[in-house]
Amino acid sequence: MRTVVLTKGxxxxxxxxxxxxxxxxxxxxxxxxxxxxxxxxxxxAAFQTKVRNGGxxxxxSMGPPGYEEVLQEGMRxxxxxxxxxxxxxxxxxxxxxxxxxxxxxxxxxxxxxxxLVFAGFKTADGxxxxxxxxxxxxxxxxxxxxxxxLDIDEEERTVRAKRLVDGDISEIETVEAPMPCxxxxxxxxxxxxxxxxHRLKHKDLREETKERAEDYEDHLTVWDHTDxxxxxxxxxxxxxxxxxxxxDPIPKAPSExxxxxxxxxxxxxxxxxxxxxxxxxxxx
Amino acid sequence: MVEIDPTEYEIAxxxxxxxxxxxxxxxxxxxxxxxxxxxxxxxxxxxEDRIEKVEDEGDGEVDPETxxxxxxxxxxxxxxxxxxxxxxxxxxxxxxxxxxxDRKTAKSQxxxxxxxxxxxxxxxxxxxxxxxxEKYPELDHPTNDKQWVEGTxxxxxxxxxxxxxxxxxxxxxxxxxxxxxARDLMDTYNADYDEEERVVxxxxxxxxxxxxxxxIAYGADLVIYHEDDRLERFRHQPYTEIFCDMARAGxxxxxxxxxxxxxxxxxxxRYTVFPATNNGRDLSxxxxxxxxxxxxxxxxxxxxxxxxxSNPAKVGTAGDKKEFExxxxxxxxxxxxxxxxxxLCIDKPNRDFHPQGASVIPxxxxxxxxxxxxxxxxxxxxxxxxxxxxxxxxxEFDRLSGGVDLTGNDVVVAVGRGIGDDPTKGIELAxxxxxxxxxxxxxxxxxxxxxxxxxxxxxxxxxxxxxxxxESGQEVEPDVYIAAxxxxxxxxxxxxxxxxxxxxxxxxxxxxxRDFSDYLxxxxxxxxxxxxxxAVEAGDLGAVMGEVSDD
Numbered sequence: 107m108r109t110v111v112l113t114k115g116x117x118x119x120x121x122x123x124x125x126x127x128x129x130x131x132x133x134x135x136x137x138x139x140x141x142x143x144x145x146x147x148x149x150x151a152a153f154q155t156k157v158r159n160g161g162x163x164x165x166x167s168m169g170p171p172g173y174e175e176v177l178q179e180g181m182r183x184x185x186x187x188x189x190x191x192x193x194x195x196x197x198x199x200x201x202x203x204x205x206x207x208x209x210x211x212x213x214x215x216x217x218x219x220x221x222l223v224f225a226g227f228k229t230a231d232g233x234x235x236x237x238x239x240x241x242x243x244x245x246x247x248x249x250x251x252x253x254x255x256l257d258i259d260e261e262e263r264t265v266r267a268k269r270l271v272d273g274d275i276s277e278i279e280t281v282e283a284p285m286p287c288x289x290x291x292x293x294x295x296x297x298x299x300x301x302x303x304h305r306l307k308h309k310d311l312r313e314e315t316k317e318r319a320e321d322y323e324d325h326l327t328v329w330d331h332t333d334x335x336x337x338x339x340x341x342x343x344x345x346x347x348x349x350x351x352x353x354d355p356i357p358k359a360p361s362e363x364x365x366x367x368x369x370x371x372x373x374x375x376x377x378x379x380x381x382x383x384x385x386x387x388x389x390x
Numbered sequence: 391m392v393e394i395d396p397t398e399y400e401i402a403x404x405x406x407x408x409x410x411x412x413x414x415x416x417x418x419x420x421x422x423x424x425x426x427x428x429x430x431x432x433x434x435x436x437x438e439d440r441i442e443k444v445e446d447e448g449d450g451e452v453d454p455e456t457x458x459x460x461x462x463x464x465x466x467x468x469x470x471x472x473x474x475x476x477x478x479x480x481x482x483x484x485x486x487x488x489x490x491x492d493r494k495t496a497k498s499q500x501x502x503x504x505x506x507x508x509x510x511x512x513x514x515x516x517x518x519x520x521x522x523x524e525k526y527p528e529l530d531h532p533t534n535d536k537q538w539v540e541g542t543x544x545x546x547x548x549x550x551x552x553x554x555x556x557x558x559x560x561x562x563x564x565x566x567x568x569x570x571x572a573r574d575l576m577d578t579y580n581a582d583y584d585e586e587e588r589v590v591x592x593x594x595x596x597x598x599x600x601x602x603x604x605x606i607a608y609g610a611d612l613v614i615y616h617e618d619d620r621l622e623r624f625r626h627q628p629y630t631e632i633f634c635d636m637a638r639a640g641x642x643x644x645x646x647x648x649x650x651x652x653x654x655x656x657x658x659x660r661y662t663v664f665p666a667t668n669n670g671r672d673l674s675x676x677x678x679x680x681x682x683x684x685x686x687x688x689x690x691x692x693x694x695x696x697x698x699x700s701n702p703a704k705v706g707t708a709g710d711k712k713e714f715e716x717x718x719x720x721x722x723x724x725x726x727x728x729x730x731x732x733x734l735c736i737d738k739p740n741r742d743f744h745p746q747g748a749s750v751i752p753x754x755x756x757x758x759x760x761x762x763x764x765x766x767x768x769x770x771x772x773x774x775x776x777x778x779x780x781x782x783x784x785x786e787f788d789r790l791s792g793g794v795d796l797t798g799n800d801v802v803v804a805v806g807r808g809i810g811d812d813p814t815k816g817i818e819l820a821x822x823x824x825x826x827x828x829x830x831x832x833x834x835x836x837x838x839x840x841x842x843x844x845x846x847x848x849x850x851x852x853x854x855x856x857x858x859x860x861e862s863g864q865e866v867e868p869d870v871y872i873a874a875x876x877x878x879x880x881x882x883x884x885x886x887x888x889x890x891x892x893x894x895x896x897x898x899x900x901x902x903x904r905d906f907s908d909y910l911x912x913x914x915x916x917x918x919x920x921x922x923x924x925a926v927e928a929g930d931l932g933a934v935m936g937e938v939s940d941d
Binding site for chain 2: 343
């Protein structure tokens with residue numbers, strides 16, 4: 107089994123980490139980069155595969171050299187064997203389509219064709235959930251998106267998955283596809299480890315990976331556009347169909363109510379609030 | 391004489407009435423009446439807001455030849471010059487700005503309009519095409535030979551195509567919302583550009599023909615459908631292949647065997663619109679990829695206008711500007727709800743990026759009133775489906791009962807990024823308070839969903855998108871809404887504004903949420919929530935907190 111997991115670094119949106127300039131625009135340069143939280147679901151899915159089915163797991167990302175640390179973090183999370191960073195000024199400011207072409211070229215350049223590629227759903231920085239499907243379209247593979255759970259049959263070379271369909275109602279589908287296959291994990295993805303041997307293996311892998319992540323540089327391959335044989339006109343900003351024409355801070359909500367400010371320490375005001383709440387208290 | 395004497399009305403009644411009054415003088419008289427009578431502050435605010443609004447709207451009618459530029463903001467200047475087509479008038483404005491306030495931003499707005507009106511001289515010229523093998527001799531396989539590059543240049547694009555998703559035999563609501571929006575957009579477009587371009591509804595499925603009458607009633611001029619029993623469930627590849635086959639039928643560049651269609655004579659759609667549902671979003675990405683173009687996902691606003699672009703990737707050379715016509719402006723909440731981005735999908739020299747694609751958040755637009763008298767052309771689109779497209783098989787499917795439905799509760803306790811110091815504890819405390827009520831549930835701000843917090847297993851199950859309150863989540867209207875540690879982005883307001891009473895808990899007494907809550911408890915939610923829980927539980931025992939009102 108050979109699996110590839112795609113990941114991306116994004117600004118850390120936790121309270122206190124986000125920085126804005128005077129006009130209210132987000133200052134990306136001053137906001138620290140962390141792994142896309144939704145990619146953790148892809149990592150969990152890939153990790154389940156590693157524990158249950160073994161094989162080699164590669165983690166791949168496109169981004170500036172600073173993403174190496176995101177890959178190192180990911181290596182620990184997914185017990186990855188090796189890391190690939192597609193990094194080059196020409197790749198900068200790519201939208202999803204230009205990213206998909208670049209990442210697909212990276213996957214095609216691996217020394218063997220993977221059996222599975224995992225991607226997360228959306229990234230927290232405004233990217234869109236398109237990169238996974240579009241990368242898959244470039245590879246011309248079958249795709250299963252919004253995956254909640256996953257079983258792999260290595261002998262039959264098939265993947266069975268449950269996936270979430272939304273709309274006016276929510277549905278769960280069970281689908282089967284041949285490998286190689288592209289998997290986009292849903293944020294609700296749940297790994298399962300039914301056997302004791304899986305849990306033991308889990309522990310062994312963790313120890314082994316801890317060491318590897320210390321010297322992650324030894325397992326890191328960096329490719330630029332000439333390695334991938336990609337014309338700069340087709341990647342990065344130059345190859346992107348879309349541009350961001352403007353960014354507006356989200357306007358303040360127009361004032362319609364005016365809150366009475368209550369000091370949490372003062373009984374008087376708090377009683378007013380309690381009067382609003384007590385009619386709904388649970389009965390015995 | 392005023393029609394409405396405000397002193398005779400309750401504020402709740404006045405709100406809707408006042409929206410219909412457009413005369414500032416009449417409003418001022420009403421304000422005088424209120425001041426002379428009941429003199430209620432909220433009523434006065436209501437009238438004053440309306441006066442401001444009415445007068446703002448009047449700004450669109452300023453005469454550019456006489457207007458005092460100093461009285462306009464740069465944004466006003468930008469709006470005003472957009473409607474001026476006479477370069478002389480614009481030059482005069484520019485001079486007056488230079489002599490007056492001399493604001494750089496205002497001048498650049500006027501200058502770029504002058505450029506756009508006068509056109510050709512300063513616009514970017516044709517960009518000379520250099521074959522990639524000459525431009526990049528170090529690369530041995532030019533990327534434009536790859537199967538995923540379509541490589542059309544200067545082809546013809548028309549109409550707005552709407553993918554109408556169906557589910558369990560019904561057209562989903564967002565399909566109707568998109569058709570209504572597309573109808574409005576194309577009616578305006580046709581008037582603005584003197585065209586007769588259509589709203590095209592695309593239906594794919596095993597029951598596609600059942601929905602034809604509906605999509606016409608909701609605004610389609612042309613319906614193209616393909617029906618096949620194998621399409622009972624959405625499947626990525628066949629749905630993409632079918633949509634793209636339809637999009638590429640007819641026109642000068644038609645695929646082989648697809649030349650003879652009488653309902654379409656252009657290369658591909660000008661615009662495509664998809665629902666931002668799980669399947670709709672996937673389809674949008676695949677279709678736009680196959681058509682070698684771009685898209686913006688999860689949009690909540692769409693409009694069409696010309697755009698002046700200086701991005702060298704689009705214009706061809708640095709420093710030039712070029713006006714692109716008929717550009718779909720796609721507005722989407724971005725960066726975890728901090729900002730709106732406006733995305734444009736624009737051709738570049740020697741490579742067309744059409745159709746311009748968007749997916750639309752369900753609920754962003756109104757469902758229009760259906761008109762079953764409308765007439766439209768209907769095409770039963772025939773094509774062979776390749777067995778290879780069905781490699782992913784749907785073996786079974788179940789409808790999920792319920793999911794999380796936050797509507798219908800007496801109380802909703804919502805938490806936001808204020809839980810950041812100890813996210814697991816924050817959720818626990820909110821759940822404790824939820825339990826203290828009879829009919830209550832837990833809601834989350836978008837900030838919590840998109841954060842990279844790690845939660846312990848026992849609360850992690852609660853941190854799901856299904857509990858998100860706001861523009862891209864659920865809209866609730868409980869009797870009491872408690873917003874703890876939520877600063878109050880406008881998208882959050884949309885999700886809770888109809889609640890009877892809103893109680894905020896925030897360490898910052900000036901947090902934006904103050905403007906749309908009734909009480910703001912100034913304090914740390916980690917202290918305030920347990921106090922509330924205790925008090926509500928005690929209040930139920932009827933002893934500790936003393937008297938309880940019974941309203």
